Amino acid sequence: MISDLRPLNCDVCVIGTGLAGMAATLFSAARGLSVVQAGHTGEIIFASGLLDLLGVYPVSEKRLWSKPWAAIDALVRDIPHHPYARLKKEDIKDAFDEILTFLEEAGLPYHRRMDHNSGVLTSLGTIKSTYCVPHTMWKGVKALEEKPACLIIDIRGLKGFSARQIAASLQNGWSDLRSAQISFPDTDHLSEVYTEHMANALLLPHNREKLAQVVAPHVKESKIIGLPAILGLYRTREVISHLEELIGVPLFEIPTIPPSVPGLRLKEAFERGLRPKSVQYFSLKRALQVRQPADGHFETHIGSNDVEHIVHSRGIILASGRFIGGGLHADRTRIRETIFDLPVYQPDSRTEWHRRNFLDPRGHLINQAGLEIDDAFRPLNSSHQPAFETLFAAGSILAHNDWKRLKCGAGLAVATAFGAVKAFIRLCR
Ligand SMILES: Cc1cc2nc3c(=O)[nH]c(=O)nc-3n(C[C@H](O)[C@H](O)[C@H](O)COP(=O)(O)OP(=O)(O)OC[C@H]3O[C@@H](n4cnc5c(N)ncnc54)[C@H](O)[C@@H]3O)c2cc1C
CATH class of the missing domain: 3.40.50.1860 (Rossmann fold)
Incomplete structure (x- = not known):
């Protein structure tokens, strides 16, 4: 019986336990926010374990960059809707510093050259x-x-x-x-x-x-x-x-083909490292339903099939991923966002989702699909206003990112999680 469940109160409910969700939880907990997080495994265990910032731009020219920060300058100049354009470079740098410090402390050190990409044998x-x-x-x-x-x-x-x-x-x-x-x-x-x-x-x-x-x-x-x-x-x-x-x-x-041991290590390092922080973590559980009662707080029902936990939070960070993660779902005519039914930026018709040539250098329009956001990482409604005052989104669910071709998967997840948490603190404290 739902009425028998005592609600858990927290500052932020993070929906998703992929890289974006894990990063959002880490950044929130590190700033003293109480967090409840739920999700299934996500793409993280398929990923190579490498953390890309930006490797290729423009995709149509397949131009490789050895200097990712210079590549970001070029990207945000040309594509102002890309999620990186909502962030200051200092924020992206701070996000990486914080994640790498955390992973080192969790026993999974990473190496990088501050201003350069490095070549890895595949x-x-x-x-x-x-x-x-x-x-x-x-x-x-x-x-x-x-x-x-x-x-x-x-x-x-x-x-x-x-x-x-x-x-x-x-x-x-x-x-x-x-x-x-x-x-x-x-x-x-x-x-x-x-x-x-x-x-x-x-x-x-x-x-x-x-x-x-x-x-x-x-x-x-x-x-x-x-x-x-x-x-x-x-x-x-x-x-x-x-x-x-x-x-x-x-x-x-x-690195090997998926599922990947370095991806599993990342997931395990996050779970272990976040355990001592003030995080309630519901692994292999989903947000079944979210409501917003009149008080402006969110009420999230979490469970496998039946509701097992009720969470009252001041805000939500939606990091539910794309099609593999389950944040987006494609039916025969359109792409839907699966929890709030938020508007999804997408081509007008299904025939435009993919180009005729699978290897078309321009990529496929379906990979640009996702949630459009304002500068505070809040998903927009059909009137282009924030759908909810305190709903934020991060990671691959965001529109205009095509992370596979741009080689920016982890960077996008980590940096947008940082942006979403900073915006939460700015707007909700
Ligand atoms: C094969 C592969 C290789 C990759 N290689 C690289 C690489 O070399 N370098 C790189 O930088 N990146 C790589 N990536 C990308 C990287 O893993 C990104 O971080 C990822 O794609 C985006 O993470 P995300 O957290 O946004 O989404 P996801 O990882 O998809 O996570 C989404 C999360 O949301 C949860 N969710 C969905 N719906 C609900 C719900 N209703 N309730 C609760 N939770 C929900 C899911 O269970 C999941 O936990 C690779 C990805 C793949 C698949």
Whole structure:
């Protein structure tokens, strides 16, 4: 019975536990706000673990930028509706500083060059330009630049990762690059192996010893070894330094196809790091319904199928993502926002959602769809006014972002969460 539930009172209810939701919760809690957060896993566990700021602009020219802040200047000059245009550069910088400090304290350090993107080797043998790199991959960034004798290893039964392909793609500029295949210990009888299982197995020292024995005969003259991202589901510093000691050369990880261990680590680091803060966290629960009674507060019903919690909050930060996350839903004629039925910026007709050519350099219009907001990150109603005084939105649900092509996924999530929390404090305190 809903009437038996005692409401939880808080300052902010964060809807969504993807990167934008996690960042919004962190920024709110760090500023003394009480937070209730709910959501399912979101895209975070599929993501590579790299934190992009801005890598490509304009998408139609596929122009790569080594200086992401200069790229942002160009982007906001040309696309004033892009969510980055609602933020000062200092705010985006502060947002990254705060997230990286938090992740370091949660045992997941990242590296970056303040003003430059760095190149990271991918499982296809291409080089991805990104802003922040997990410490597990950072030695690979240096190796790519300095090109020492390097061995790339893949694992029998692991889909979507070929050391031979990586070596073949890079051989021209990197003569001392070799590849080898190994069987992960105790998996000879399996036709397929999974990154999460191997990363979990490597939490145990005796599995690391077995892996080192399998790798050792392949090391030869190599000065560094690259492996798929499996070096510990967490406690990566301990796992890597133990393996390096056993094998005798430095190791680095290469991101794999989803689901991704570095994405799982990010999710786990947020959950662990936020636990001691004043956050009520409802994992694998949804906001089933939101109402705004006359007092201006929001009443959010949270649960799986039935209402399990009632939350009264002064404001809501909506970080419910796009189609994978569930914040947007596409039916046969239109794209809907799933909780408030807010107006969604979208092409007039479904026939315009996608261009005829899948690889069209201009991208597809459906990737621009989302919520339009004011300068305080408040979604707009059909009269272009804030739909609610204290409803804010952050992350990939925002219109005009096309983060996949611009290579700005994590940056957009983190920076807009920062903007939304600052706006909440400005308007609600
Ligand atoms: C395959 C893949 C690779 C990626 N690689 C990179 C990369 O290399 N670099 C990079 O920077 N970014 C990358 N990203 C993007 C990155 O993960 C972004 O942060 C993400 O896309 C946007 O996060 P979000 O929080 O806005 O949305 P999501 O992660 O989709 O989260 C949405 C959240 O809202 C919740 N939700 C929806 N409806 C409700 C409801 N009714 N009640 C409660 N909760 C609800 C969902 O359960 C989920 O928790 C990648 C993403 C994918 C999918």
